[in-house]
Amino acid sequence: MLTTIDTSHLARSVLAVPPFALTGDFEINREANAKLIRHLEAGGVSTLLYGGNANVHNWPVSKFAAWLDSLEEAVAEDTWLIPSVGPDWGKLVDEAAILKSRRYPVAMALPMIAPQTPEGVVRGLQDFVDRSGVPLIVYIKTDQYVPAEAMGRLVEQGAVFGIKYAVPRADLTQDSYLQELIDAVGAERIVSGFGEPPALPHLTHFKLAGFTAGCVCIAPHLSMTFLHALKRGDEAEARRQLEVFMPLEALRERHNAIRVLHTAVSLSGVADMGPILPLLTEADPAVHGDIREAARALLAAEMTARQKAAAA
Numbered sequence: 486m487l488t489t490i491d492t493s494h495l496a497r498s499v500l501a502v503p504p505f506a507l508t509g510d511f512e513i514n515r516e517a518n519a520k521l522i523r524h525l526e527a528g529g530v531s532t533l534l535y536g537g538n539a540n541v542h543n544w545p546v547s548k549f550a551a552w553l554d555s556l557e558e559a560v561a562e563d564t565w566l567i568p569s570v571g572p573d574w575g576k577l578v579d580e581a582a583i584l585k586s587r588r589y590p591v592a593m594a595l596p597m598i599a600p601q602t603p604e605g606v607v608r609g610l611q612d613f614v615d616r617s618g619v620p621l622i623v624y625i626k627t628d629q630y631v632p633a634e635a636m637g638r639l640v641e642q643g644a645v646f647g648i649k650y651a652v653p654r655a656d657l658t659q660d661s662y663l664q665e666l667i668d669a670v671g672a673e674r675i676v677s678g679f680g681e682p683p684a685l686p687h688l689t690h691f692k693l694a695g696f697t698a699g700c701v702c703i704a705p706h707l708s709m710t711f712l713h714a715l716k717r718g719d720e721a722e723a724r725r726q727l728e729v730f731m732p733l734e735a736l737r738e739r740h741n742a743i744r745v746l747h748t749a750v751s752l753s754g755v756a757d758m759g760p761i762l763p764l765l766t767e768a769d770p771a772v773h774g775d776i777r778e779a780a781r782a783l784l785a786a787e788m789t790a791r792q793k794a795a796a797a
């Protein structure tokens with residue numbers, strides 16, 4: 486596991502946001518998690534961010550240390566593993582105490598929906614870093630979650646390393662809050678935070694450093710190829726490469742992105758994720774046929790692309 490990073494690491498790999506595999510009785514399934522991690526690493530992904538898709542919101546703090554151990558032992562030496570913390574202050578305090586004695590260069594603060602105020606969020610983030618010594622990537626899902634000026638100060642103080650930005654907009658190229666954040670902390674510290682499709686406008690228009698995604702867990706090589714096209718400014722090629730993700734992304738959009746991804750990784754055959762932790766449930770069995778078809782088609786495209794790349 487990487488223990489030293491700088492901002493260039495936000496751009497070197499897609500930040501994969503994997504689901505987390507459990508046994509039937511909600512224990513950690515080490516083998517299945519390791520299988521998914523090996524699939525991602527074999528496809529060229531070197532950053533793993535365990536957050537929303539892993540349902541970390543619902544993971545018990547009493548098992549947080551065991552959860553970290555199971556991931557640390559599974560990743561390659563040069564993989565950057567980012568655990569999530571929070572979202573509420575109680576979890577931040579308890580998890581800071583555990584992370585204090587670990588070697589993580591950063592953690593990601595999950596977004597708090599309510600009850601919170603922007604000033605309260607700033608205070609809570611600062612408090613976590615004071616307690617743990619671990620800087621944060623801040624996951625922003627709502628407009629003005631943290632004022633841009635405050636974010637600039639947190640970056641200057643070294644409390645915030647970066648931002649995962651996922652505020653939905655009718656037109657993703659029109660976003661004054663994102664522009665304020667870029668002006669405050671620099672685009673090199675911000676990644677697009679909700680999958681391959683929004684990454685296209687975010688990287689071409691705002692020149693964000695990179696992006697997080699869930700479908701990358703099935704098609705890491707294809708997602709990395711898409712990232713490379715975006716980074717070299719080849720918008721037409723990136724647009725073409727995005728097409729392969731759209732059938733599964735459409736199902737995620739329609740039936741819940743986290744639940745569908747969890748089920749899709751299992752049904753694709755990459756690794757069996759088992760049940761999903763309460764308060765969530767797996768995708769509705771009525772859509773399993775559609776998910777299986779889309780997930781297997783994406784995996785088939787991935788394996789064909791890998792073979793072509795190996796032969797070239």
Ligand SMILES: N[C@@H](CC=O)C(=O)O
Nearest residue numbers: 502679680697698699
């Ligand atoms: N939500 C996005 C990226 C992760 O946060 C996805 O799953 O594609």
